[in-house]
Amino acid sequence: MKKSAVLFIALLCAAISGAHAEKPRLIFDTDITGDVDDVLALAMCHSLADRGACELLGVTISKLNPQTAAFVDAENTFYGRPNLPIGVTYDETAQKRDSKYLQLADSPNYKHDIRNNDEAEEAVALLRRLLAAQPDQSVSIVSVGIASNMANLLLSKADAHSPLDGPALIRQKVKLLSIMAGAFETIDANNHFLEANVINGIPAMQTVARQWPKQVPIVWSGFEIGVSLPYPRQSIAQDFGYIEHHIVKEAYLLHSGPEHDRPCWDQSSVLYAVFPDRGYFGLSRKGQVSVEDDGFTRFSLPKKGDTQPQRDRFLILTSEQRARVLEAMVHLTARPPQR
Secondary structure, three states, rough: OHHHHHHHHHHHHHHHHHHHHHEEEEEEEEOOOOOOHHHHHHHHHHHHHOOOOOOEEEEOOEEEEEOOHHHHHHHHHHOOOOOOOOOEOOOOOOOEHHHHHHHHHHOOOOOOOOOOHHHOHHHHHHHHHHHHHHOOOOEEEOOOOOOHHHHHOOOOOOOOOOOHHHHHHHHHHEEEEEOOOOOOEEEOEEOOOOHHHHHHHHHHHHHHHOOOOOOEEEEEEEEEHOOOOOOOOHHHHOOOOOOOOOOOHHHHHHHHOOOOOEEEEHHHHHHHHOOOOOOOOOEOOOOEEEEEOOOOOOOHHHHHHOOOOOEEEEEEEHHHHHHHHHHHHHHHHHHHEEE
């Protein structure tokens, strides 16, 4: 084995071992319909949970498609968590989206119990139930799609699970929102880049940017991070052959085909949420993200003399970090499930 590979494995094992002291409790909020990076990011969540690096509490889905819950249940079952709670949005203002791969839930190759979205819990009700049951300031939410569920959580009222409204419940239970949204660098000479997770649900993302409690940090992973981390097609071709039918491989091929390296947008938010202190990414200074009416995300540093708490940072990725981050993502995505 090459020295570089030995060093990488040692670093990854050290990171995972160190994470046991404060194991993140993870909720994965996804718009799993159009792009396939959501599928790979969910696989990463399971792999990290298998290693003991996090506790995966549940999955909520933020886009409207009748097959979302069945597919997520199939992927969860494939990874040995058939009873993992799943919540779906019933918000008619959320984006409706077709999919190239959700029909895999109809395949006899993938076992699952949920057959349609009517059999899944409503997303905000599930979010409130999961949060209420956790210790204070213990939950990291990874949100990698449109912000309909996060916005509706903010707007939620007291219920049977908690007497607190949405903002108060978030302040009490959440320690981090790791969100894939926006752009914080110039993209292909465009310094006003409009990122899909924002423009597909501008009012919801504006609600999150304006109303998320100042005391609970948000770390934004911009378009520029994922696009610089192309998932290698060689991994799809070579690393998933330990089983005849692999839901991640088949979803990837249905979406992107065998000749494409799909950017790792959503995986970046998972990796940061689980290992925030391991040097995979750098962070900007603290400031404030606002979402303009056209969907542009603007990051502003505090003005001189401003003593208000600053909630937002965004990920920064150096050329030196890039290779290490991509190798970690591939390793965690392609790892066989612990069943």
